[in-house]
Amino acid sequence: MLDLHAHFLPGVDDGPRALADTLALLRNAATHGFQVMVATPHNKDVWLKSSLPALRALFEEVREAARQAGIPIELHLGMENHLEPDLPQRVDEGLALTLAATRSILVELPFNQYPLYADDTLFALQVRGLTPVIAHPERQADIQRRPQILRALVERGMLAQVTGESITGEFGPEAQASVRTLLKQGLVHLMASDTHAPEGRRSPQLEKAVAAAAQLIGEQRARALVEATPRAILNGQAVSFPLPER
Numbered sequence: 630m631l632d633l634h635a636h637f638l639p640g641v642d643d644g645p646r647a648l649a650d651t652l653a654l655l656r657n658a659a660t661h662g663f664q665v666m667v668a669t670p671h672n673k674d675v676w677l678k679s680s681l682p683a684l685r686a687l688f689e690e691v692r693e694a695a696r697q698a699g700i701p702i703e704l705h706l707g708m709e710n711h712l713e714p715d716l717p718q719r720v721d722e723g724l725a726l727t728l729a730a731t732r733s734i735l736v737e738l739p740f741n742q743y744p745l746y747a748d749d750t751l752f753a754l755q756v757r758g759l760t761p762v763i764a765h766p767e768r769q770a771d772i773q774r775r776p777q778i779l780r781a782l783v784e785r786g787m788l789a790q791v792t793g794e795s796i797t798g799e800f801g802p803e804a805q806a807s808v809r810t811l812l813k814q815g816l817v818h819l820m821a822s823d824t825h826a827p828e829g830r831r832s833p834q835l836e837k838a839v840a841a842a843a844q845l846i847g848e849q850r851a852r853a854l855v856e857a858t859p860r861a862i863l864n865g866q867a868v869s870f871p872l873p874e875r
Contacts (some may be wrong), residue, residue, distance in 0.1 A: 632658070632665065632667065633669070633863075634764060636824060637654050638691060644826075655700045655833075658702060661833060663822075666704055666833075669707045671708075673711055705729035709764060712739065733761075733862050737764045761782075762787070763779065763782060765823065766789050790817075793839075797837050799831075818854070820842065
């Protein structure tokens with residue numbers, strides 16, 4: 630499986646605190662079939678607490694430590710970019726990283742309200758040749774009530790990534806009901822762990838979530854959420870889906 634949304638760098642955001650915790654997380658991920666993981670620290674935490682040069686150096690340190698520990702996971706660097714009006718400018722300045730240096734950028738919407746500036750800001754990213762990947766839309770309050778918000782973004786060429794634990798209920802009934810709706814309507818393209826911890830809740834596991842998704846959309850489509858589609862993104866290939874029926 631390929632996981633394009635994971636918080637495993639130590640001491641950067643609300644993920645692991647120490648390198649030992651990071652290595653424990655990665656070992657657990659390997660036992661659960663993860664082959665590729667992209668580190669996606671929160672952009673604001675990087676800007677406020679660190680710097681991009683320091684982040685890159687930390688990532689290389691983690692990658693080398695994982696190699697020496699014999700952990701068979703291919704690691705890449707990205708960022709979870711909070712949607713704010715200046716995000717396109719941050720991209721221009723090189724401060725907002727894409728997923729593994731591809732043309733796809735992970736974007737987190739505000740949880741409680743779909744802001745008035747959202748459509749214009751996301752379009753500005755597309756004008757720059759980027760494909761916004763909307764992180765966990767099933768946990769966004771307005772999309773939970775009105776999935777047509779996400780439908781409009783997908784129809785404009787954006788992708789949607791859901792969290793595995795939303796499908797299995799760990800984020801509550803609202804997120805679970807929302808993700809089931811989005812899956813059945815064909816509005817989900819990727820599934821990720823959004824892992825923050827080596828064990829327990831938010832640990833790197835996706836098997837149960839893939840099985841639950843398969844009951845809704847079939848085994849082939851469910852597996853594509855964690856295999857074919859993320860692989861295409863990392864390979865820089867165009868990802869296209871038939872527009873979901875209304």
